[in-house]
Amino acid sequence: MAEIWNGLVEAFRLIFTFDPEVMSIAGLSLEIALSSVVIGSIIALPLASLIHFNNFRGKHILVSVIQTFYSIPTVTVGLLVFVLFSHSGPLGGLDLLFTPTVMVIGQVILVMPILLGMTISALSGVDRNIIDTARSMGANSWQTMLVVLKEARFAVIAAVVLAFGRAISEVGLAMMVGGNIRGFTRVLTTAISLETSKGDWELSMALGIILIFIALVINIIMNRIQQRR
Amino acid sequence: MKKILGILLVVVLVVGLLPLVAGCSSDTVDPLAAKVRLKVGTTTSLYDTGLWSYLEPKFEEMYDCEVDILSLGSGAAFEYAKKGDIDVLTIHSKADELKFIADGYGIERVPFAFNYFLIVGPESDPAGIKDMSPADALKKLMETGAGTFVSRGDNSGTHSKEKAIWAEAGYDYATQVVGAGDWYVEAGGGMGATLTMANEKNAYTLTDMGTYVSYKSKLNLVPIVNSGSILLNVYSVIVVNPDTIKTLKHADLAQKMVEFLTSPEIQELIGKYGVDAYGIQLFTPCAGNEPTQ
Amino acid sequence: MAFIELKNLGQKRDGRHILSGVNLSVERGESVALIGPTGAGKTTLLRLLDMLDKPATGKILIDGVNVTSSEKERLATRRRMAFVLQKPVVFNLSVYENVAYGLKWRGLDRHQIREKVNHILETVELTKYSKRNARTLSGGEMQRVAIARAIATSPEVLLLDEPSANLDPVSSAKIEDLISKIIRENAITVIMATHDMAQGQRLAHKICVLVNGEIVQTGNAQQIFELPKNREVAEFVGMENILDGVVATNKSGLAVIKVGGKEIETVTKFGAGKEVSLCIRPEDVTVALARLSSSARNRLAGTISWVAFNGPLCRLEIDCGFPLIALVTKRSAVEMKLKRGVKVYGIIKVVSIHVIERQD
Numbered sequence: 001m002a003e004i005w006n007g008l009v010e011a012f013r014l015i016f017t018f019d020p021e022v023m024s025i026a027g028l029s030l031e032i033a034l035s036s037v038v039i040g041s042i043i044a045l046p047l048a049s050l051i052h053f054n055n056f057r058g059k060h061i062l063v064s065v066i067q068t069f070y071s072i073p074t075v076t077v078g079l080l081v082f083v084l085f086s087h088s089g090p091l092g093g094l095d096l097l098f099t100p101t102v103m104v105i106g107q108v109i110l111v112m113p114i115l116l117g118m119t120i121s122a123l124s125g126v127d128r129n130i131i132d133t134a135r136s137m138g139a140n141s142w143q144t145m146l147v148v149l150k151e152a153r154f155a156v157i158a159a160v161v162l163a164f165g166r167a168i169s170e171v172g173l174a175m176m177v178g179g180n181i182r183g184f185t186r187v188l189t190t191a192i193s194l195e196t197s198k199g200d201w202e203l204s205m206a207l208g209i210i211l212i213f214i215a216l217v218i219n220i221i222m223n224r225i226q227q228r229r
Numbered sequence: 230m231k232k233i234l235g236i237l238l239v240v241v242l243v244v245g246l247l248p249l250v251a252g253c254s255s256d257t258v259d260p261l262a263a264k265v266r267l268k269v270g271t272t273t274s275l276y277d278t279g280l281w282s283y284l285e286p287k288f289e290e291m292y293d294c295e296v297d298i299l300s301l302g303s304g305a306a307f308e309y310a311k312k313g314d315i316d317v318l319t320i321h322s323k324a325d326e327l328k329f330i331a332d333g334y335g336i337e338r339v340p341f342a343f344n345y346f347l348i349v350g351p352e353s354d355p356a357g358i359k360d361m362s363p364a365d366a367l368k369k370l371m372e373t374g375a376g377t378f379v380s381r382g383d384n385s386g387t388h389s390k391e392k393a394i395w396a397e398a399g400y401d402y403a404t405q406v407v408g409a410g411d412w413y414v415e416a417g418g419g420m421g422a423t424l425t426m427a428n429e430k431n432a433y434t435l436t437d438m439g440t441y442v443s444y445k446s447k448l449n450l451v452p453i454v455n456s457g458s459i460l461l462n463v464y465s466v467i468v469v470n471p472d473t474i475k476t477l478k479h480a481d482l483a484q485k486m487v488e489f490l491t492s493p494e495i496q497e498l499i500g501k502y503g504v505d506a507y508g509i510q511l512f513t514p515c516a517g518n519e520p521t522q
Numbered sequence: 523m524a525f526i527e528l529k530n531l532g533q534k535r536d537g538r539h540i541l542s543g544v545n546l547s548v549e550r551g552e553s554v555a556l557i558g559p560t561g562a563g564k565t566t567l568l569r570l571l572d573m574l575d576k577p578a579t580g581k582i583l584i585d586g587v588n589v590t591s592s593e594k595e596r597l598a599t600r601r602r603m604a605f606v607l608q609k610p611v612v613f614n615l616s617v618y619e620n621v622a623y624g625l626k627w628r629g630l631d632r633h634q635i636r637e638k639v640n641h642i643l644e645t646v647e648l649t650k651y652s653k654r655n656a657r658t659l660s661g662g663e664m665q666r667v668a669i670a671r672a673i674a675t676s677p678e679v680l681l682l683d684e685p686s687a688n689l690d691p692v693s694s695a696k697i698e699d700l701i702s703k704i705i706r707e708n709a710i711t712v713i714m715a716t717h718d719m720a721q722g723q724r725l726a727h728k729i730c731v732l733v734n735g736e737i738v739q740t741g742n743a744q745q746i747f748e749l750p751k752n753r754e755v756a757e758f759v760g761m762e763n764i765l766d767g768v769v770a771t772n773k774s775g776l777a778v779i780k781v782g783g784k785e786i787e788t789v790t791k792f793g794a795g796k797e798v799s800l801c802i803r804p805e806d807v808t809v810a811l812a813r814l815s816s817s818a819r820n821r822l823a824g825t826i827s828w829v830a831f832n833g834p835l836c837r838l839e840i841d842c843g844f845p846l847i848a849l850v851t852k853r854s855a856v857e858m859k860l861k862r863g864v865k866v867y868g869i870i871k872v873v874s875i876h877v878i879e880r881q882d
């Protein structure tokens with residue numbers, strides 16, 4: 001018990017003295033997760049709109065497949081990305097394995113189903129009359145799409161926030177393709193995993209507290225969004 | 230509220246896109262990101278003792294590059310190397326190393342330091358194996374089933390050593406040891422993690438001296454078996470062969486790593502490493518020579 | 523050449539014709555009411571006019587140009603019109619932004635937009651709600667936003683789909699005032715759907731009665747009211763007495779028609795043996811206690827089967843072999859002591875009877 005208490009005290013000390021190692025790890029975590037979600041959203045939002053606004057054969061199947069992949073295991077994505085970007089793999093020439101870039105690529109893949117699926121259902125939640133209203137007001141198809149996205153914005157933001165939560169809290173992918181290299185690819189989750197295995201609880205706890213804090217902020221934002229709807 | 234949300238969105242976008250922008254310009258502008266990155270695959274024991282964190286900045290400074298240390302079991306390290314994802318290996322699994330070189334993946338095996346393995350366990354020594362020979366100790370564990378043994382189980386150098394001891398004790402590892410009973414636990418993690426687990430379980434485990442000493446303060450485990458020539462633990466450095474693995478780009482720098490580790494100054498640092506902190510020598514430098522005893 | 527011309531316009535859904543053979547021409551500045559019972563196809567027709575859907579058959583000409591062909595042309599045409607949908611939805615944005623959207627899409631600059639939107643908001647008396655989220659408005663206020671949104675773009679054609687349905691009488695009257703003001707001030711062409719005959723009469727020059735996806739009658743309000751073309755129109759315009767009968771004789775237009783054992787004289791072109799329906803407005807039925815001698819040829823004896831007072835009027839049903847509804851003033855009803863069981867005569871002038879052909 002004393003050990004846990006000491007660990008906590010030390011953890012808070014590390015946080016409030018802005019320990020450079022702790023800060024750089026937390027910073028990198030945020031940066032990687034944010035990049036993944038921003039890039040993911042830039043791809044997913046138009047793609048989801050495209051899927052939603054077009055009727056084609058197999059649309060339902062596609063949507064259910066996307067939804068099935070909401071909880072795709074991070075290690076599965078890790079394996080896929082590893083195989084692709086290993087030097088013996090098809091994209092090995094890019095020399096990206098064990099870099100933050102490849103972690104972002106992996107996380108983009110990881111959060112893509114959530115972003116796509118939840119955006120599609122957000123768009124489906126928009127009253128059909130909104131589309132007719134926009135068109136009758138002279139919107140072309142592109143403008144109509146934007147208006148519907150805007151109409152669904154709270155649900156879309158919720159999807160983005162959820163995706164961010166998944167990206168920042170995953171460990172398997174970051175460990176596998178990032179390699180947990182200190183000062184380069186070490187993020188909160190992989191650091192916690194390593195430090196705990198080393199029995200270095202203080203650092204683990206400090207990082208864990210930061211992660212919980214981030215999760216808390218995400219939750220608050222989510223609740224705010226939910227209330228606004 | 231709406232404004233805040235808007236501002237938040239902009240901030241998220243900017244922060245999110247920053248690395249992208251930085252990434253694009255890195256080749257030309259950012260001097261940090263433009264540096265060569267040498268990937269070193271190391272056995273966990275050299276990492277968990279903190280030796281690599283200690284040496285890494287010295288090499289980086291000397292050759293103006295970035296060293297990425299990937300802490301892996303030796304088994305994984307060999308596999309990553311064969312796929313061309315690693316430039317240099319620092320490991321301790323002689324038989325595997327020789328095969329790796331024979332298969333053409335490595336250029337040369339250069340031993341640079343050594344220490345000893347030891348079997349640690351709870352002070353109470355439930356199996357009564359204290360000060361036996363390593364083979365006899367494992368044999369007794371197997372026969373009595375008294376006491377738990379945590380194995381690395383990850384094809385690392387330490388794991389290979391454990392298998393060698395089992396062989397000496399007269400057991401076939403794959404058929405007789407794996408799954409022998411609840412007392413035999415395969416951890417599947419690094420040396421530090423395995424020690425932590427053994428500590429939690431009040432179990433025996435085979436560990437290298439360096440990791441054990443650097444973890445000692447957090448553990449209730451004491452040395453149980455620590456003599457026998459089979460316990461010799463040699464660390465060597467191997468440059469992955471660029472003739473076999475054509476995608477390797479930093480073979481020259483990798484060669485510099487061998488020179489670095491065997492250089493007199495660094496050898497001295499390795500010999501002194503941890504002495505102040507733990508009061509005991511963790512590694513004995515051996516500058517390119519195979520230690521015999 | 524008319525401004526808008528519909529030629530044999532038809533629509534099909536789930537293999538069913540929901541609109542067929544619609545021919546209609548609308549002049550510039552004219553306002554037309556589409557009236558008809560629910561499911562008649564009013565919304566369907568308006569959607570075709572606004573180019574929201576593609577017709578199954580026929581075409582729409584504007585100034586003689588077929589505009590139903592290319593998507594580009596459809597968008598351009600749509601931008602000349604405005605459509606207030608039956609179920610008004612507002613964007614989950616401020617009232618101001620709701621009204622500004624149509625202008626933004628047409629590429630106006632911020633300054634022009636601000637000026638225009640503020641002016642329109644004043645017209646519809648929503649200036650004070652400019653910053654409020656439109657979703658928080660009441661039904662009537664939302665409808666005003668929808669109308670403001672529509673007229674903000676200065677359309678040549680305004681399409682309205684039951685603009686005052688689902689509103690209380692006061693809000694409904696307000697919306698109606700607003701629409702008539704818009705029509706007056708902008709000389710705009712209006713095509714509106716309504717199932718309120720009186721509203722159509724108040725707001726439109728021309729009324730089209732739509733039943734089962736077909737235009738059954740077009741004309742001004744009086745023509746529709748007094749000379750409904752068939753039983754459906756008659757029922758729809760509130761004709762309460764529709765009596766089925768057969769022409770017994772017809773002597774150069776003056777015919778005798780047998781209805782429920784009684785004979786009724788009227789003027790019609792239909793010959794003997796023809797199955798017809800007689801349409802008689804209740805206010806055209808005079809009630810008398812005695813068989814008065816008057817110029818009216820039809821005196822139908824019967825017994826009052828029910829009486830209902832309604833403000834200054836009294837509505838009663840006379841059972842004369844068939845039910846006949848009459849409308850008298852309350853005063854005369856009291857004077858004559860009209861109540862259930864009283865024997866009376868229903869007197870109907872020949873010219874008050876409108877004869878229509880009976881369909882099956």
Ligand SMILES: Nc1ncnc2c1ncn2[C@@H]1O[C@H](COP(=O)(O)OP(=O)(O)OP(=O)(O)O)[C@@H](O)[C@H]1O
Binds near residue numbers: 566
């Ligand atoms: N998309 C559709 N699919 C199938 N049937 C449809 C569709 N749209 C309209 N209909 C049918 O076409 C008929 C005409 O519908 P429409 O909405 O035009 O009627 P309306 O005259 O506007 O009625 P209301 O006064 O109730 O609004 C109805 O029977 C309706 O069910």
Ligand SMILES: [Mg+2]
Binds near residue numbers: 715
């Ligand atoms: Mg309708």
